[in-house]
Amino acid sequence: MIEYDVIQTRGFHNVVRNGEVIGFQFCVRLKQYRGYWLSMIRTEDVFVDGVAYPKDSIVWTIEGTDYTPAQMLGIGNVQWPSSRPATLTVRKPGGLAQGYHDVRFAVRCIHTYLPPRISSDAAFAATPPQYEEKRLLMV
Amino acid sequence: MIEYDVIQTRGFHNVVRNGEVIGFQFCVRLKQYRGYWLSMIRTEDVFVDGVAYPKDSIVWTIEGTDYTPAQMLGIGNVQWPSSRPATLTVRKPGGLAQGYHDVRFAVRCIHTYLPPRISSDAAFAATPPQYEEKRLLMV
């Protein structure tokens, strides 16, 4: 099941690879009534406790496959379904400390049924994204 | 999925058999953290808009099989799972009229981990059941 909020409670933990904590993960859902082709998804920087983690330090995992934001722009035949969260892995050696963290996340999609005046890369460049916020607890 | 309330919104409609409306149905769930063997379930009268429909005008459908309340008392190896609603079919020629109806339903189970002083047929005989209430809309 998905949780109602865009930023999911489930899925927030540090990531260990080869015995080292290389970063942290959290999950987000697409709060839309349809899934989107990966090429129509625009990744934004992530903020945790006010610290910015730029787009290029993020890897998406969608339906079991990893993608960088740049890779996604080229993939027009795979959907991120609205029914299942994606995982964001954020590079941060050592990970996040135990305790509460304020996570801010935004994503934008090209809605082709809306006027390009509202929904296009040009429009997005002119308007800051709307961020979702959630306080998550790291064990 | 199940709805949180004992009396479910989904499943409320009249029942047609051989072209005639023979009664109405609604669904209920077992708001317990375990399923119960059918023989441990005690059926109570159902009330709709203040009118009593006695136990013996009710048929349970549990996991696809129909049972009268009396039949259930003899079945000690089939569970009503807490994860899936049961359907109650109440005999009422012509069914219920279109519009809102106040449905009242109660069920009791023999909880063998509670003192018989609280949970037994003797205890139940001494205490009226706690009814759940819900306003349901008949289309």
Place this chain on the structure above:
Amino acid sequence: MEGKRTGPKRGVSIFSYWELLDISMDLEDCFKEMQDMGATGIEILANGHVDNYPYPSQDWVDEWFRLCGKYGVTPVEYGHWVDCYLFKGRDLTPQEAYEQLAVDIRLAHRLGFTVMRTKQSVIDDTLTPVTYWSEIIKRALPLAEECNVRMCPEIHGPTRLTDRMVSDFVDFIEKEDTKWFGLNVDFGVFEEMRPSPGRPVFPGYAGPSKPEDILPLMKYVYCCHEKFRHMDEDFAEATIPHQEVIGLLMDKGWDGYLLSEYEGKDKHRYEVVSDQLRRHHIMMKNTLGY
């Protein structure tokens, strides 16, 4: 069976449940809702409701038909998008757009649908489709015929039934002499738009279409979104002339589905959505007489 009846029939667009689905409801729950309402037809949004869209597993397809069979529901309308702005910096070519559309036509057919709500990419504030929309559709007509599905743009407020966009669609149909392209009329076109917070404002909007505006279009209309925002305790809504339009459809023997589309508040609250849809079906049932 209702499904065999001639005349307007009652269905549900399960878009209405989108803020609940996969959160506290599953697909079968939507079918249970329809059973309670006596609805016999369904609209899905393919990208939202088909698992592993656009290539569902055969297990999923089998389950789809099991649900349709168990609850006596006909697959009516398959909602989908032609996403011409798929790639940054360039629009799809007509051929590329057709190829995307073809995947949906085949899937709609595989799932038993006979009507598609084909949402084209738009170019302006009045929701004008891309200039080459007719090229895309023309390429798809043979496949649509082969697959027995009718592609329908949705005529949606603030567009009016008397607008140029609609007559362009009709001209295309007449010129091509095709029944594989038609219209989906959203009852929002009849809505008296009352300004309210969060509702977009369309400068120059000339007011809603009149119920009788549907008459000359009726033969091209394969499906309606019976849009509503709030049915009151008396099963009525003042801002949309539901009964008047349904009456016209009945009088003319229009033989399609009226798909309930709830577009009101609190879509994340099941008790609201389930109640609103039931109220809406009471209104339709009492108007239709069945």
Place this chain on the structure above:
Amino acid sequence: MEGKRTGPKRGVSIFSYWELLDISMDLEDCFKEMQDMGATGIEILANGHVDNYPYPSQDWVDEWFRLCGKYGVTPVEYGHWVDCYLFKGRDLTPQEAYEQLAVDIRLAHRLGFTVMRTKQSVIDDTLTPVTYWSEIIKRALPLAEECNVRMCPEIHGPTRLTDRMVSDFVDFIEKEDTKWFGLNVDFGVFEEMRPSPGRPVFPGYAGPSKPEDILPLMKYVYCCHEKFRHMDEDFAEATIPHQEVIGLLMDKGWDGYLLSEYEGKDKHRYEVVSDQLRRHHIMMKNTLGY
């Protein structure tokens, strides 16, 4: 892997989610929760969590092991009931009760569990089990050994660890010289009971067990319910001496699972339950050091 560690280990009784499961969470969501907490063991309530209990399909069993594997979770404790008051008007015979228990032993084994929380039917307000409890268990010992599961009654407040009921269990274990019957200690036995609305009152209750009361029992304890009611923002709870008891278990090298069991308010609110369980695991993690 944590699972191979000697000493107390962290797990979760998914009873904690019972007011959410099948409503807005599914079984896999519980595993995702455990992954976030770093919990490596699970308790289920068989009658509540096994689909088509007590005879799940092989598909369901395969899915169960897939989840355990994917999330690195060991099946630890299988919660179930011996329902001696199964039929109106008469209690089950020891043989009938054994046959019911045998079904659970086989299912626990099939699902990979090694401990069972065997809840016997009770006869009085101090939760004394049926007089013939030991007859039932004795019949089951050979099958439990064959299936490698240890049947454990739960020692639960208002019972105290120094009560006769507990020494009766120990006497039985010693007399039978068996490791297929043992104890599950619920940390509620250490709870300073503060009267609050909805909490039952037990006349004559002599106060909670002391942490050191667990010492003579430790070798019979195969599992603990790490019961809690409210972890505060500092990941502490004043009414149960969690860290003191866990410290004793660590000192003595007790090698079993501490299963978080949330027994507080608002169990129907995911934001509360998920937060409380994470807080509880922070407390355990900081106490254990892992």
